[in-house]
Amino acid sequence: MALILVTGASSGLGRxxxxxxxxxxxxxxxxVRNRDRVADTADTARWKGVITGDLAEPDEIPEVARQAAEFGRFDAVIHNAGTMHVPDAVTVNTLAxxxxxxxxxxxxxxxxxSSSMHRTGTTDLRELATGTASYSDxxxxxxxxxxALAARWEGTVSHAVDPGWVPTRMGGAGAPDDLTAGHRTQEWLATHDDVTPRTGGYWYHRRTQTPHPASRDxxxxxxxxxxxxxxxxxALD
Incomplete structure (x- = not known):
């Protein structure tokens, strides 16, 4: 069995x-952003641990990493936390x-x-510096x-996943995609070796798709x- 960290796990896809x-x-x-979001002891009993911190606040992210380190080296990390709100989108979705x-x-x-909306994102990285980037960016x-991590870190497998437009708080109750299918791909990638490509895939419902060309440049x-x-x-190691 694997030791796995899931960020943004208080509700929706992460939960x-x-x-x-x-x-x-x-x-x-x-x-989770704060422990009040998982106050039910019956829920927390099924997990190995809970770490807290607001990923929209860059100063809190190192503390989240410190808490995670107390559990040792993870077999997998699923970067699920996300928001569509500007200016928090770039901090939560990319910087964190x-x-x-x-x-x-x-x-x-x-x-x-990731998201299918990444295909309309900009390659103008000045938007990253100013903090005015959109969700798509x-x-x-x-x-x-x-x-990039897939290409650079030989010992670590790295993938991106489009979970689809699913009925979560972010996606809205009328979202047309399947909620269960929306999280099965990341579970599979985090725990299985029989994945092709082994690393560097862009996935939607356990099938690879072609991402924005810049992402592979x-x-x-x-x-x-x-x-x-x-x-x-x-800096990355």
């Missing part, structure tokens, strides 16, 4: 992912996965939640981060990593 992994017997650590990845021990597997950048990947390092003051 469903964490619960399903725990039901399968994995040791699941959930991240980057900073947590840079500050934590390298896991065996990384899973980053932030999802293009986190997709690029996932594929080594030059854009390098520019993004440099911009993230400048913005955060933290």
């Amino acid at each position: 469903h992912t964490a619960d399903a992994l725990a039901e399968d017997g994995h040791d699941v650590v959930v991240h 996965p980057y900073m947590l990845t840079a500050l934590m021990d390298k896991p065996a597997r990384l899973v980053h939640l 932030s999802k293009l950048w986190v997709t690029t981060l996932a594929l 080594p030059e854009f990947q390098a520019r993004l990593l440099q911009a993230l390092e400048r913005r955060t003051g933290i």
Whole structure:
């Protein structure tokens, strides 16, 4: 069984992912913005632990990484936390996965939640520096981060997942996609070896799709990593 961290797990896709992994017997650590969001002891009993911190606040992200380190090296980290609200989108959706990845021990597997909307994101990284980036921008950048890590970290598998437009608080009650299918792919990528491609895939419902061309461009990947390092003051190993 695997030790797995799921960020943004108080509700929606993150919560469903964490619960399903725990039901399968994995040791699941959930991240939530504050502990009040998982106050039910019957819920928390199924997980190995709960860590807290607001990923919209860059100063709190290192503390989230410190809490996670108390559990040791994770077999998988699922970067599920997300928001559509500007200006928080770039911090939660892009900076937080980057900073947590840079500050934590390298896991065996990384899973980053993307969106089909990443295809309309900009490659103008000045938007990252100013904090005015849109949701689509932030999802293009986190997709690029996932594929850049796949190309650079030989010992770590890294994928991006489009969970679909699912009926969560973010997606809305009328969202047309299947909620269960929306979280099954990240569970599978976090726990299975029989995945092709082994690393660097962009997935939708356990099938690979073609992401924005920039996300696979080594030059854009390098520019993004440099911009993230400048913005955060933290370098990847």
